[in-house]
Amino acid sequence: MSTTDRELRVGMVGYAFMGAAHSQAWRTVNRVYDLPARARMALICGRDTAKVADAADRLGWDAYTTDWRDLINRDDIDVVDICTPGDSHAEIALAALAAGKHVLCEKPLANTVEEARAMTAAADVARAAGVRSMCGFNYRRVPAVTMMRQLVADGRLGVIRHVRATYLQDWIVDPQFPLVWRLQKDRAGSGALGDIGAHIIDLTQFVTGQRISGVSAVTETFVKERPLPAESSGLAATADGGTAPTGQVTVDDAAVFVARLDGGALATYEASRFATGRKNALRVEINGSLGSVVFDLERLNELEFYDATRPTTEQGFSRILVTEGEHPYMSAWWPPGHIIGYEHSFTHEMRDFIEAVATDVDPTPSFSDALQVQLVLDAVARSAELGSSWAEVAPTLTPASV
């Protein structure tokens, strides 16, 4: 660790799945990277006193509170890390920015375009005062994804022709799986679309450097009524057998759409929680005039790269093990071939966030970038509602940060 004495005191709101992942990252980031500031896990916030106390102890936070406004009002907090469901992002973020706190907000940025626009505007105001904000699309920091971005930026793929992206899970195939908050529109905004579809929208735009200009979409809710949950945690939950009262599923189970990117590429996207056998199958393939890349989150240490400038007889998809010290983020970890996991993407995210804040530059993706993803989600939802008619993606009114 560098001898820096600068400390960034982090207050985190939320302690479930994302809270645990972020905690692991905050705990680790300064242990593996030399950074100009050191994160201090100062305060964790949750509504249930017993649970948040336990979370503070287990996850390693100095203190806890049950009121996020208390967290924001404290002078000894520099960074607010928002890990709550999407319906509270806007309120917390706006207050935090107003209080001069740097904000790291989990994706999707908000549940509605209106909220996202307000947050972006607030971030722009705050930026002028040196307050930084970032949306947590962690998969950008998977080394293989970062490397894809570099290959495209270096022109190694030539003109991008095709993007095909799927994010497939299967955790609600069973109709008896209960109606957790992620299946409720008022809490989650949307279903597979916003939860996992947002990831592939951001990731493919990040990698290609192009933005989706329009879409034609179909969404579906295969199981429309589910038992109310007895208890839930992360993506796991239980219901009280067949006797449980039921409720309406108010979000999509799956969303599929075709799209055009503003650089001329055609694209297909699919987000589903009904893809039996697929657990966390974020897969992206990009074809360009000079080469192609393939990425699979379940094998996140690997990148397939096809270089069409090689001799014909030797062309093939190369399985690159993205574990060399020369690969993005990897110099901090283990020797080549010793793989990293899902959680490392968050450590890389915190690394870049800390560095940006400490060196007084804007981290990416910005709130504006995340707003643009929200605008794509909105176009998808509109198209689906209007019988798959073509829907243009509205402009963010601010330029992309990438």
Place this chain on the structure above:
Amino acid sequence: MSTTDRELRVGMVGYAFMGAAHSQAWRTVNRVYDLPARARMALICGRDTAKVADAADRLGWDAYTTDWRDLINRDDIDVVDICTPGDSHAEIALAALAAGKHVLCEKPLANTVEEARAMTAAADVARAAGVRSMCGFNYRRVPAVTMMRQLVADGRLGVIRHVRATYLQDWIVDPQFPLVWRLQKDRAGSGALGDIGAHIIDLTQFVTGQRISGVSAVTETFVKERPLPAESSGLAATADGGTAPTGQVTVDDAAVFVARLDGGALATYEASRFATGRKNALRVEINGSLGSVVFDLERLNELEFYDATRPTTEQGFSRILVTEGEHPYMSAWWPPGHIIGYEHSFTHEMRDFIEAVATDVDPTPSFSDALQVQLVLDAVARSAELGSSWAEVAPTLTPASV
């Protein structure tokens, strides 16, 4: 070989890529299967005398002719096998059926819905007279594909939720690749859509037992002008360098669409000749409530099957090597693990065609089945023309044969 003396005298029109593949199949089918009739490679037809004479000698046909009407008029021909580009299918097939010949017609059945309807009507009339007809969607007879169909039919996948199908090639990525007939609308009808998109439409409908009811599509011609060809063969061709005169590409380079199947599944389809690094990548994944299957034509001896009724800790995609004697069509070939190739799908097709004709039943897929594929292609083209608006697939007016 059985001791049958019954001979089916085949006359084949066309001798290029499909002609060579069919010849290999006709030559082989009675060598490996015991069938109630024996195919005789009686006559091959092509317009260029020297070339068709050479083809007859090389491919093993007894005689040749340069006039397909001559072939159809001969009394000693029982079967007409149509391997020409799509613009001549209708005329030849209608004449052949009228002459009482059994007809095997390569896919796509025709270049237009109108032609396909006329052919289907003629096939229905001919059927009453015991004349058989079949469209050559050979991939149905890849053993792994047939097995997928059986798994679905046996209920092993439960309710089908998702279909995702791609057929990706890259043989025209180079803008200097010449303007072969497959890139001309008047000859080929359409581009990637009809050539390879037709395969995945048929295959997924065959496997799921469901039909596409509507689509929303985007198509694109990335390279709109190409040099005129100096010479071409199969999918290979050469142009006369930079000095060659050029012409307009009048078909799609790529087509992507989302669809609904009439059994409730959502689907994505993509056909492209611009997917760098993908040579013949017909890939299909189908997710059902009880299981999933994955198929890749470049590894056509394998089928991945996920059985969600297995114990949770043991669930996984099983790579089944579809080379056991108990697998469809495989008892005729080699011991387990000794793989077969692309051409074997045609041998299986001829096997089923011969058996159907010899036992006086209708082979599948029927012309009506192929018409239905044409209707899907038509809906895709309509949607694409109308800015990706939703397009319903028109009815065939006859039931599916599968």
Place this chain on the structure above:
Amino acid sequence: MSTTDRELRVGMVGYAFMGAAHSQAWRTVNRVYDLPARARMALICGRDTAKVADAADRLGWDAYTTDWRDLINRDDIDVVDICTPGDSHAEIALAALAAGKHVLCEKPLANTVEEARAMTAAADVARAAGVRSMCGFNYRRVPAVTMMRQLVADGRLGVIRHVRATYLQDWIVDPQFPLVWRLQKDRAGSGALGDIGAHIIDLTQFVTGQRISGVSAVTETFVKERPLPAESSGLAATADGGTAPTGQVTVDDAAVFVARLDGGALATYEASRFATGRKNALRVEINGSLGSVVFDLERLNELEFYDATRPTTEQGFSRILVTEGEHPYMSAWWPPGHIIGYEHSFTHEMRDFIEAVATDVDPTPSFSDALQVQLVLDAVARSAELGSSWAEVAPTLTPASV
């Protein structure tokens, strides 16, 4: 087909698994390759009149005989193709060579070193009279294997450090599988060692251009007694349930050995018929100072190539689909990505044999090359018998032809 009138009249002895595979190749070879001579499937020989008559009809041979001496004595036979079990190779081959027939003999060349030496000596004598001989290690002609050889020969792998080769099957795991001829030492010579171990010995020596100089081996017969067979065909067979009389298994079920190659590489070899789940898993990996290659016969259209001279961040095993027209043997087949199967290796073998005979050069592998494989098998058997002590491979006394 070229306009050549030269015909090579082939007489084949044997009509089981290898007989069927060779027939398919003889039937096909002149249909896909332009060659200076045309193979005529003139005569097939087998001991059982009814069976050989049926085989002639099914497999497409002009005539049949039940006496191989008759086949050899006929003036109108140019080539003798030996597809019988190993115990009759020497007698037939010696007679055929003495009669001035070109000989293609299936592997392993013989059941003993003595026989193989005699055959090699006879081949040397015959060669002086323009009579050609070849041993049928067909896997050398799998395009990916030929390409591996070229990569090594071109120095692309640098100094070879490691060879690891396995040939795994599982067809006799069931102790009730009957005692077919391949499990009897007097017929088969040895078990997994000679049947499939011979293939990986030949293949790795061919690819590396190095020869095994010594070995240390362990062999095992896991199931020592089996029911006598009621009927068998190829690798399939049935026994009469639990009441069948039994006999001793007199060959190895599995053989494993470490080896040194004369160019300095270390190697491991394993041949087994007890590798549950492995059907025809011939897998070879070769590591050199500049690169590595991996081959798997169950995916025989693919070659993995690691080029360590590429930039560090882009190094990876490239999955090359060996289906381009520029790849060995592939210009005759289908467009890129359209895969070939097991049987094609025999067609390639016949292609090279016909070309060599017609152009009056020696085909490879020669009998001497095959003798050398026999000498390795002998060293393995000796080492295993002597408690895994190191056994040097005896010299062939003639140079390698490769």
Place this chain on the structure above:
Amino acid sequence: MSTTDRELRVGMVGYAFMGAAHSQAWRTVNRVYDLPARARMALICGRDTAKVADAADRLGWDAYTTDWRDLINRDDIDVVDICTPGDSHAEIALAALAAGKHVLCEKPLANTVEEARAMTAAADVARAAGVRSMCGFNYRRVPAVTMMRQLVADGRLGVIRHVRATYLQDWIVDPQFPLVWRLQKDRAGSGALGDIGAHIIDLTQFVTGQRISGVSAVTETFVKERPLPAESSGLAATADGGTAPTGQVTVDDAAVFVARLDGGALATYEASRFATGRKNALRVEINGSLGSVVFDLERLNELEFYDATRPTTEQGFSRILVTEGEHPYMSAWWPPGHIIGYEHSFTHEMRDFIEAVATDVDPTPSFSDALQVQLVLDAVARSAELGSSWAEVAPTLTPASV
């Protein structure tokens, strides 16, 4: 975290590669698992004051010392964690056990059988006094490996017939890579054999529940002289170009051997640092009469399982994503499909160590188990020295703990 107040105060000796990995595990284990005791990272020891001070700060240890005897003598240390090169294991472990400290010692247990025997004897004496000891073969705690062990123990593989294990790396292929301590016999004991070969010996014995009874081996040092190192860290190092003084490599670069297991299986083993393109390729396949398993450390979240009791047409290697809550160790981590990395195996190791110590039972693998691995290494070395003659593995004189 449970409300336990019990603390285990850990003192770790060494801070390089293994020290960093252990630190990450100690820091994380109580954050994700509920355990009867809480590890306190009390003291770290290294010889270089500046470096160990920096390591303490970076890795999160309360204090540091430069004298391991000081660490052992302190009353406030409960556990001694030995992460030094093998030549100091025995001295430190013997002293720690004598001082009544629980000991966790990295593998290999020692550089010689004599040292390992002494350590085992000391561990047996200490055990009587309630002092626990364990050798850190961390790969046993990769969930897929633990699951393989369970499948074998449950009889799912039937009678084990074959083990094939490789551990391949390529970090010293370049002859200019310097002579780091791992290439010096007096520090490392042996080369690839003890460093990575030890892992596959332990892992395969653990999984099968069988022990290697004898071996026949070949070892090689491909590059016998290397430049002396300027600086090294983990597996990375640099030399001073072509002008550096050189030294003799005194360990093996690669070791290959065949073996028999005491339950009747045949096995092949290979450990190499010259397998170009293989970075950390620990791969194990085990074939039994009822099924097979395959594991690859570079894809450590996956297990391939072939169940030969399934219907013939559905048998295949199932790629199980070992990320379900029901899988070993996984309930503490992320939702299904969110993969873990190399370092997690150490967290699992610390979890089991803490639990064992806190509940007063012996952790595994014991020093005796590790001694037995040492005896296998010794047999391999003896066989290699004696021209690959068969070498029996000497008995440990104590029973296996597994």
